[in-house]
Amino acid sequence: MNIATGSVLNMAPAGNDWVIAFDYGDETAPEIVRPVIGWATVVEAHLSDGTATTCLQPAFLYLDMVWTPTELREHDSRISGFEVRAREIARPVTTVQIVEPAEQEDDTPEVRVFYRAAGWVLDGKSVEPCTTNFHRQHLGHPACTDTAVWKVVENHGMSLSVGVYCDADLPAEHRSAARA
Known part of the structure; x- marks a missing residue:
């Protein structure tokens, strides 16, 4: 070449x-x-x-x-x-701060919660395991084997975070959105 x-x-x-x-x-x-x-x-x-x-x-x-x-x-x-x-620590090369007025007052992400009894396939191949397994592994707890039936999408403006949870592990702050 x-x-x-x-x-x-x-x-x-x-x-x-x-x-x-x-x-x-x-x-x-x-x-x-x-x-x-x-x-x-x-x-x-x-x-x-x-x-x-x-x-x-x-x-x-x-x-x-x-x-x-x-x-x-x-x-x-x-x-x-x-x-x-x-770079000189005392004098930054460039400092840019872009803040939308609405974001200054309330920077909580827009949250959407979805339910699917069969679980969520995000990679196109297999049903996703519960998002809490990452934390369980670090704490030395056994992995969750229940089907991750809840998908939580948080819109942070420039990025999205997606988590999938079994019924027992759906975070409490998202349960009210799940009931709606």
Whole structure:
């Protein structure tokens, strides 16, 4: 397989404690600092036997796109001086807080409860076991073998959480919704 030099093969997320700094090569130009959002495996070169050598490069947001230093240099040759640094704890790189007015007053999720006597198949293959089995296992208790007949869907706005429960393990806060 012929993969172009500079291609990103894969990327792993980075913690929020790294930044990359660079400039436009002009001593008077301000330094540009961006948070590192991931670590990319980048094709560095091709050997004569056809294998590719790779290196690890930071991936960062700049001009509404994700870049690696190699890609940004190809895009704009004036950019230079890439330096990866630990983020200064006292001065965050970027702080963004988006809060909808309605969410400030009441951030409880919208909860929907469903019943199905045969149980719930969420993976398309088999009936799901009771969600409480995860906690039971950590507490050293035996697994629940009853059919998980209740499905609880919590809408948190940007995410959903789904749990399936047997009749005995349906959390008390959801029983009133189950009766409705």
